[in-house]
Amino acid sequence: MNLKQLSHMLALSQTTVSRALNGYPEVNEETRRRVVDAAKRHGYRPNPSARRLATGKTGMIGYVLPTGATVDIDPHFVEFLSGLGDYARSHELDLVLSPADADDQETTYRRIVANRQVDAVYISSPRPADRRVALVNTLGIPFIVHGRSEGFDFDYPFTDIDNEGAFHEAARLLVQLGHRRLALINGDDRETFAIHRERGVRRALAASGLVLRDQHVCSLTMTEENGYRAARRLLEQSDPPTAIACSSLIMALGVVRAVRDLGLTIPGDLSLIAHDDVFPWLKPENFSVPLSTTRSSIRLAGARIAERLAARISGLEQGARGEVWPVDLVVRGSVAGAPA
Amino acid sequence: MNLKQLSHMLALSQTTVSRALNGYPEVNEETRRRVVDAAKRHGYRPNPSARRLATGKTGMIGYVLPTGATVDIDPHFVEFLSGLGDYARSHELDLVLSPADADDQETTYRRIVANRQVDAVYISSPRPADRRVALVNTLGIPFIVHGRSEGFDFDYPFTDIDNEGAFHEAARLLVQLGHRRLALINGDDRETFAIHRERGVRRALAASGLVLRDQHVCSLTMTEENGYRAARRLLEQSDPPTAIACSSLIMALGVVRAVRDLGLTIPGDLSLIAHDDVFPWLKPENFSVPLSTTRSSIRLAGARIAERLAARISGLEQGARGEVWPVDLVVRGSVAGAPA
């Protein structure tokens, strides 16, 4: 059932039927009712390909997915997706993932914009002066950044959490508990979130006249194995830290394993706070010693970003507003006063 | 730059240019070269929306994503996606995720087929007599099932791993090591993979005149917490198992924690084998006691499914061929002879 058939059936022109269905004012309310009713009865759904060719609107949001044999997609992605999908569903939006060579995403961005394959895109895991942000900004497609970039001469819309604040609070607590040697096991420090977290820790230490020493900072992809390695390296130093702030729950698994291997205990020998993105399948309260965390649901972020994208597509949201969400500090058994 | 402009520029008709570009035979090779050359020089890319309206082909594969506040996307998904994306990228395919109410995916399948939004779909985590498989089969869109369903009066194309064989081997090894009381910590037993795994364990036990007792089987969503709970329940029975086969690495984390909480050791008091889908961020060899596993890369499966989907779209693959991949049994420190 297409528009032609439907309009013929109603003895109306395609124009009128189309307008009636799309809520244009220049159609009699009585007529509109007839049309809407008939459309529903016959299960008429406008062909999206046709509509798309005519209007350029696709009803889809896009994400350029970096791929490659050596590229791992972040497991956080799936939680983010849950939130995004949940919102998108209720608004009849689909998500298209365009796989791209991790080293050349620009081509793909240009393609999906030139071809009008999606109405809006989001960008995740941004770095300072991220080229994708600059590109998408000049290409003129609606977008939201999940996280923050830095160092542009323009503003852009983003939704981020207060990574600096979170790690500032975490470090401040540890310092208050008497810790003097803090370490940070961070994610990839080319990404903004990691930079912000480090900044937060440094600021907290500085406030008490302390510093974060270089050998007390590790920046690695967030795997269990890297968490283990980092912790070993830190704890086997001559002057090991008595507290660690850790950027992910998965890395924290490795830290806990390293501590155990070394015959140490948490929180007796080491206090530990990790960031928790809230996974359903791994919970900090279930660690052998319940883990203190800075907590922020990445799923909620996904939903929020879908919401903002939808708003931008429909023109409801404009401008370059950035929003920064506060992060909870949840204290559990893994922190204690510094050992004597 | 569109077809009209390009053909005008070449003093050819749109027909000829289109045919030249799409490799039709009725165009002079010399002319084709001119056309292809000019197209490249001017960066001409046919508008996908237009092509789509004309041909019905979208260059996209689809996945209906179950969503909802209480629905969690499996973290395996992200690894699967890595493989799928990697192949899709090299063949200029995009993936569209259509979020659907987890309890009503049918509507969404019907929509994406009726609207010709994608050229093919895949289905994951199938159950016996899975309605999605039956639906998609009657709707007539090319598809591949990742995993297996059962109990249809038709065949369908799938790619699965030999879950039964894998768990059969694992259980057989444990029995050979003298274990008489085996337990299975399984995933959701409404899904085929879980049924197959249980079947594999039962068969191995039966071969030695043993049985898998009901109180030795747990079927739960695969979270760390559920692994812990299941292990506690099993090990606190009056006649606890001396070996456990476990359906996921994440659950195995919980099992290990439970064992430790109970003051037991692996493999002294308990042998443990888990299934490993091969995550970059959590490796069985890095467990405190290196974990024996049945191993199969879900990422490879993703790539293979993309490949088969592409083949079906282009008509290279037809019929209902199912393929079953063997699974490696990797023995590490977590298994030993049964305690006396």
Add this chain to the structure above:
DNA sequence: GGAGTCTTCCAAAGCGCTTTGGTCATTTTG
């Protein structure tokens, strides 16, 4: 040398929508 057969190209008709630029009554306005 006229009938067939290729080869190579083209004009125009879709695909199914949206949107422009009207028309024709009916109301409102000065």
Add this chain to the structure above:
DNA sequence: CAAAATGACCAAAGCGCTTTGGAAGACTCC
């Protein structure tokens, strides 16, 4: 009361591609 404005509708022109149904010329074949 003529002129202007409004309300309700329509025909047809896009959107940019593919594909159908020729057509013109060159070549073969008795």
